[in-house]
Amino acid sequence: MELVEENSVKIKVEIPKKDVHAKMEVFYNPLMKSNRNISVLLLNSVDNKKMNLALPLAGSGIRGLRFLQELEKGKINHLFLNDKKDNFVKMFNENLKLNKISKAKENSISVFNQEASLFLLNLTEEQNIKDFCGYFDYIDLDPFGSPNPFLSVTLARITRKGIIAITATDTAALTGTYPKVTKRKYWARSMRNDLMHEIGLRILIRKVQLHGVQFDKALVPILSYHKDHYFRVYFVSNKGKENSDEVIKEHQYLLSCPKCLSFKISNYNQENCSCGWKYDYAGPLWTGKLFDQKLLQAMLKNNPFPEEEKFLQLLNDEMDTPFFYDLHALSKKYKTDPPKMELALKKLKGTRTHFSLTGLKTEKSLKEVLKVVLSSKK
Numbered sequence: 001m002e003l004v005e006e007n008s009v010k011i012k013v014e015i016p017k018k019d020v021h022a023k024m025e026v027f028y029n030p031l032m033k034s035n036r037n038i039s040v041l042l043l044n045s046v047d048n049k050k051m052n053l054a055l056p057l058a059g060s061g062i063r064g065l066r067f068l069q070e071l072e073k074g075k076i077n078h079l080f081l082n083d084k085k086d087n088f089v090k091m092f093n094e095n096l097k098l099n100k101i102s103k104a105k106e107n108s109i110s111v112f113n114q115e116a117s118l119f120l121l122n123l124t125e126e127q128n129i130k131d132f133c134g135y136f137d138y139i140d141l142d143p144f145g146s147p148n149p150f151l152s153v154t155l156a157r158i159t160r161k162g163i164i165a166i167t168a169t170d171t172a173a174l175t176g177t178y179p180k181v182t183k184r185k186y187w188a189r190s191m192r193n194d195l196m197h198e199i200g201l202r203i204l205i206r207k208v209q210l211h212g213v214q215f216d217k218a219l220v221p222i223l224s225y226h227k228d229h230y231f232r233v234y235f236v237s238n239k240g241k242e243n244s245d246e247v248i249k250e251h252q253y254l255l256s257c258p259k260c261l262s263f264k265i266s267n268y269n270q271e272n273c274s275c276g277w278k279y280d281y282a283g284p285l286w287t288g289k290l291f292d293q294k295l296l297q298a299m300l301k302n303n304p305f306p307e308e309e310k311f312l313q314l315l316n317d318e319m320d321t322p323f324f325y326d327l328h329a330l331s332k333k334y335k336t337d338p339p340k341m342e343l344a345l346k347k348l349k350g351t352r353t354h355f356s357l358t359g360l361k362t363e364k365s366l367k368e369v370l371k372v373v374l375s376s377k378k
């Protein structure tokens with residue numbers, strides 16, 4: 001056991017010596033600090049107040065403790081924490097004491113030791129918690145690997161306008177290391193190339209949305225990203241058949257030409273590229289927006305975490321259109337040197353993308369991009 005400090009809180013936990021794995025006792029993963037920072041910042045940057053928050057896979061409980069200490073006054077109505085590990089309740093209560101959480105705050109916490117889906121389903125108004133009727137305004141799914149086992153229940157238990165936060169660490173499954181796995185777990189076709197992280201994120205988004213639309217819940221991403229070998233998406237849940245149909249309209253294919261490297265979005269997956277080659281395809285996947293620009297701006301304005309500044313700025317500056325040109329891949333294909341990023345950005349009215357250091361998002365055609373790439377030939 002070790003004492004660790006993360007921002008405003010300290011906890012006594014087991015620190016992984018090497019890799020994190022599911023068999024460990026309740027543990028603390030320092031690599032996910034950024035994931036937690038951003039969740040605190042996001043909740044402090046949306047208008048929602050008096051929220052009922054659920055952490056069904058709470059792990060060490062550190063995120064919950066940080067919510068208690070760092071969310072602005074009036075944000076939390078009640079915080080529900082759960083983890084199936086045997087020692088979870090004992091450990092969490094000890095960590096509550098360690099952080100000298102006030103009695104008033106303590107009264108707004110309930111701690112459970114159940115299977116996550118049962119935890120979400122078992123909670124009803126009979127709990128006699130003030131202003132809680134069995135539905136949550138925020139549910140944070142932070143599993144090892146895939147969120148799949150918990151999606152249906154999460155969708156059934158989210159309130160109108162509620163926020164669902166989802167982490168997926170099974171990046172191999174989403175980026176198509178084994179295409180059959182992507183198909184089975186995420187109901188889509190992956191593609192292994194420079195675009196695979198954006199493809200994986202958009203495949204994940206669609207999969208979660210499919211769970212929503214069956215209950216007429218339209219899940220709209222407000223912040224979605226890939227970072228340090230995991231995917232993270234925050235959705236707002238909107239009610240209604242029309243809204244759900246709008247979401248489904250944005251489930252399309254990415255067509256990518258292996259010969260000339262052009263790409264496009266299409267409702268069909270069998271098409272030929274204008275160069276004559278047959279397009280390869282990925283999807284169906286979400287082709288809509290990844291970010292709510294206003295939210296990102298509010299987050300940048302409120303941001304108390306210097307270590308997240310660069311990343312948030314990158315997201316904020318990123319053109320929110322599906323997919324990008326990888327300048328290195330293009331230069332390799334067309335046997336030239338990669339152009340200077342700054343110059344290419346200017347000439348193509350493009351932006352960088354957080355998905356790749358050498359990626360450029362632009363609305364220009366491949367032909368125009370190639371002009372810039374080829375002009376760097378020595």
Ligand SMILES: C[S@@+](CC[C@H](N)C(=O)[O-])C[C@H]1O[C@@H](n2cnc3c(N)ncnc32)[C@H](O)[C@@H]1O
Pocket residue numbers: 026027028029032036056057058059060061062063082083084085114115116117142143144
């Ligand atoms: C990645 S950790 C959570 C980390 C935590 N959210 C944080 O920020 O520190 C995943 C946790 O899910 C718990 N877990 C896995 N499957 C579960 C299930 N079916 N029901 C409840 N808890 C589960 C594990 O015990 C583990 O503590």
Ligand SMILES: [Zn+2]
Pocket residue numbers: 257258259260261262273274275276277
């Ligand atoms: Zn082509």
